Amino acid sequence: xxxxxxxxxxxxxxxxxxxxxxxxxxxxxxxxxxxxxxxxxxxxxxxxxxxxxxxxxxxxxxxxxxxxxxxxxxxxxxxxxxxxxxxxxxxxxxxxxxxxxxxxxxxxxxxxxxxxxxxxxxxxxxxxxxxxxxxxxxxxxxxxxxxxxxxxxxxxxxxxxxxxxxxxxxxxxxxxxxxxxxxxxxxxxxxxxxxxxxxxxxxxxxxxxxxxxxxxxxxxxxxxxxxxxxxxxxxxxxxxxxxxxxxxxxxxxxxxxxxxxxxxxxxxxxxxxxxxxxxxxxxxxxxxxxxxxxxxxxxxxxxxxxxxxxxxxxxxxxxxxxxxxxxxxxxxxxxxxxxxxxxxxxxxxxxxxxxxxxxxxxxxxxxxxxxxxxxxxxxxxxxxxxxxxxxxxxxxxxxxxxxxxxxxxxxxxxxxxxxxxxxxxxxxxxxxxxxxxxxxxxxxxxxxxxxxxxxxxxxxxxxxxxxxxxxxxxxxxxxxxxxxxxxxxxxxxxxxxxxxxxxxxxxxxxxxxxxxxxxxxxxxxxxxxxxxxxxxxxxxxxxxxxxxxxxxxxxxxxxxxxxxxxxxxxxxxxxxxxxxxxxxxxxxxxxxxxxxxxxxxxxxxxxxxxxxxxxxxxxxxxxxxxxxxxxxxxxxxxxxxxxxxxxxxxxxxxxxxxxxxxxxxxxxxxxxxxxxxxxxxxxxxxxxxxxxxxxxxxxxxxxxxxxxxxxxxxxxxxxxxxxxxxxxxxxxxxxxxxxxxxxxxxxxxxxxxxxxxxxxxxxxxxxxxxxxxxxxxxxxxxxxxxxxxxxxxxxxxxxxxxxxxxxxxxxxxxxxxxxxxxxxxxxxxxxxxxxxxxxxxxxxxxxxxxxxxxxxxxxxxxxxxxxxxxxxxxxxxxxxxxxxxxxxx
Numbered sequence: 005x006x007x008x009x010x011x012x013x014x015x016x017x018x019x020x021x022x023x024x025x026x027x028x029x030x031x032x033x034x035x036x037x038x039x040x041x042x043x044x045x046x047x048x049x050x051x052x053x054x055x056x057x058x059x060x061x062x063x064x065x066x067x068x069x070x071x072x073x074x075x076x077x078x079x080x081x082x083x084x085x086x087x088x089x090x091x092x093x094x095x096x097x098x099x100x101x102x103x104x105x106x107x108x109x110x111x112x113x114x115x116x117x118x119x120x121x122x123x124x125x126x127x128x129x130x131x132x133x134x135x136x137x138x139x140x141x142x143x144x145x146x147x148x149x150x151x152x153x154x155x156x157x158x159x160x161x162x163x164x165x166x167x168x169x170x171x172x173x174x175x176x177x178x179x180x181x182x183x184x185x186x187x188x189x190x191x192x193x194x195x196x197x198x199x200x201x202x203x204x205x206x207x208x209x210x211x212x213x214x215x216x217x218x219x220x221x222x223x224x225x226x227x228x229x230x231x232x233x234x235x236x237x238x239x240x241x242x243x244x245x246x247x248x249x250x251x252x253x254x255x256x257x258x259x260x261x262x263x264x265x266x267x268x269x270x271x272x273x274x275x276x277x278x279x280x281x282x283x284x285x286x287x288x289x290x291x292x293x294x295x296x297x298x299x300x301x302x303x304x305x306x307x308x309x310x311x312x313x314x315x316x317x318x319x320x321x322x323x324x325x326x327x328x329x330x331x332x333x334x335x336x337x338x339x340x341x342x343x344x345x346x347x348x349x350x351x352x353x354x355x356x357x358x359x360x361x362x363x364x365x366x367x368x369x370x371x372x373x374x375x376x377x378x379x380x381x382x383x384x385x386x387x388x389x390x391x392x393x394x395x396x397x398x399x400x401x402x403x404x405x406x407x408x409x410x411x412x413x414x415x416x417x418x419x420x421x422x423x424x425x426x427x428x429x430x431x432x433x434x435x436x437x438x439x440x441x442x443x444x445x446x447x448x449x450x451x452x453x454x455x456x457x458x459x460x461x462x463x464x465x466x467x468x469x470x471x472x473x474x475x476x477x478x479x480x481x482x483x484x485x486x487x488x489x490x491x492x493x494x495x496x497x498x499x500x501x502x503x504x505x506x507x508x509x510x511x512x513x514x515x516x517x518x519x520x521x522x523x524x525x526x527x528x529x530x531x532x533x534x535x536x537x538x539x540x541x542x543x544x545x546x547x548x549x550x551x552x553x554x555x556x557x558x559x560x561x562x563x564x565x566x567x568x569x570x571x572x573x574x575x576x577x578x579x580x581x582x583x584x585x586x587x588x589x590x591x592x593x594x595x596x597x598x599x600x601x602x603x604x605x606x607x608x609x610x611x612x613x614x615x616x617x618x619x620x621x622x623x624x625x626x627x628x629x630x631x632x633x634x635x636x637x638x639x640x641x642x643x644x645x646x647x648x649x650x651x652x653x654x655x656x657x658x659x660x661x662x663x664x665x666x667x668x669x670x671x672x673x674x675x676x677x678x679x680x681x682x683x684x685x686x687x688x689x690x691x692x693x694x695x696x697x698x699x700x701x702x703x704x705x706x707x708x709x710x711x712x713x714x715x716x717x718x719x720x721x722x723x724x725x726x727x728x729x730x731x732x733x734x735x736x737x738x739x740x741x742x743x744x745x746x747x748x749x750x751x752x753x754x755x756x757x758x759x760x761x762x763x764x765x766x767x768x769x770x771x772x773x774x775x776x777x778x779x780x781x782x783x784x785x786x787x788x789x790x791x792x793x794x795x796x797x798x799x800x801x802x803x804x805x806x807x808x809x810x811x812x813x814x815x816x817x818x819x820x821x822x823x824x825x826x827x828x829x830x831x832x833x834x835x836x837x838x839x840x841x842x843x844x845x846x847x848x849x850x851x852x853x854x855x856x857x858x859x860x861x862x863x864x865x866x867x868x869x870x871x872x873x874x875x876x877x878x879x880x881x882x883x884x885x886x887x888x889x890x891x892x893x
Contacts, residue, residue, distance in 0.1 A: 009039035017136030021114030108132035233277030391458025402489035443698030450683035476734035486607030488649035492723035531647035661704030666713030739844030
């Protein structure tokens, strides 16, 4: 197609095409066009100068050719003369020795070194003109095979015309492009021919819904295509069918040009908008898009249904409110239907994008679910002895305390904070009853002279636990002053993530053992008794001396290297940074068999900190990471101990007393919330008798964050945890299995089946807590199925095993893992899975890592582990496809 009136862009493009074909051609170009050049005679384009001469006769051309050329200058002679009218003296001085007709597509073909043009392009002259206008520095790359097709040209048009830079746009990338206001403005103001053709082309790539999206971009001045797509997902949601007709009408009139959307467009737009907003790299931009979604829902009167959106900030709060309502409902109606509704509400929260932005808030939700499950299982049997009461607190009660105290901080949302408060009170009421029974058994046991098996008094821990372990390897004894069993469990969960392996004695399965504090449960009485190995009050000086002189400990040490103990003042120094050099030296010394340290972080948190929502981890205890690092470097076994526990303040009442925070002198007049305890294990006062509260709601001091000294199990039962970072375990010890209760980390849907709730929840029979707990339901089904057997015999599987050499586990263990997951619906928490296959959680992670390398061929997610939720998932269908198993379904 010839050009009548040339533009500078066309002239420049033709010159570029000639130079691309022949770089050494003369810098004088003759162009034949029917129209006249009416622009500037001299034009500078970057470093290039163009001298454009309109020549209406051969004489005019000779005169123009006579003028010498300056460097970086190209002379262009524009004429309507026929080449036959020119003599050779003119033609010989022109590039290509001819007049070049100025034809748009001929120029474009030259620019791309093409001999043919896609008919989808060649019918549109404006495309050629745009290509000539947008020639990049260095020119266009030659096309393959000499054919210029639409797939080559359209990325250029979209990039330069609409700033849509994706090589092959899909609906998600188009929606992401639309969030920029300047892109919307550019699209709305671009020439109609380019805009309309772009819509058609993009629809062929990204589907017909693209037309609706781009029509929305065209109609709305604001960059609202993503928010409208998210709002549309709410309006047309199946759960809102028939309830939002008026809102849909408003949306169609206000944002969609009066057009209705069919179901396919709604689905594509909604899913595309969700992915587009999730992939936005700029947090502020993402927030603006989500806030605009809520504004749109409000403008059309659909804000009450925002909970149907997985991205709406307003919808997230609504889901929390609905969860709170269901949580309160389960407190009133303790039955299966109400619990199932609570599970559904919880799952809806977890499915929302905002759930991952606040880990602590999500943790409190999980804790409330655990407590709801605990209440669903029914009341526990009353312990008949102090040993049974301690065992219950060790295996169940401490987890209840961990969960309920996490709810103490409440929630920013008023409705959820209220529901948490109600749940806290209901659970606390049960724990108070259990605490009363514990205290009565403690009183009787103490009065009878500490008789009965199954109780480990705090003053015996060094002899029965620390000394035997020191016989196998050097030890670091870390006394966490005031650490409850619940805090120990929380801390231990974090330490396992850091690579520490909890150990337990043979014939045991639990990661934490239990001791019993002295009376009263204070530092002066119980810590001194622990560190001296005898019941006695004292101070840090007596503790240091008593620890070094402890007979059982000294038998494991060299005569000139007795046990050494460091208290708070000696642990840190300004010169040595976080951990004093003397402490590091002692831990690193191979001759120093037993090193003890006293860490006061937990006890120091009790006087103040009521406005903090503290999560106990190795990072929250400033000195602990350094201690553990030194212990790991020295290959020491770490023994975490506590001298006593504590209770936190939550609506406590004060009473005058003449002893400590949670005990008073025996005046013979205990009230209903107190017990009189007498016996040799009463270290203070000298009378061997005191009065202390069994309830956590009574104190004898000024209000603080927490207290200790009473006879509550949270104060009296002290944890003992043995940890190693080595695969070489002390003699007589093995890795502890996952030992959380069934209600702690079982999937809620499975739990309802295991517990078999009815309108009146059944009481569950108590089982020995050093067994595999309630795993019989899973393990009894874990027999190798046909598809697992087929996998093990598969040639592809056998080849994979050969590639991994010695790192593959026996087939029986692989079958156990896969069958257990399959029988559980393909998904299990890691701790539950570890118990089901008789594997310690730390080793289970290594096992899974090897299995992922074995099964996830080419990176496909056959076996996955979600680090955030500690959940393992098996995609059986994908596994069967990749290993060519026909009987996998």
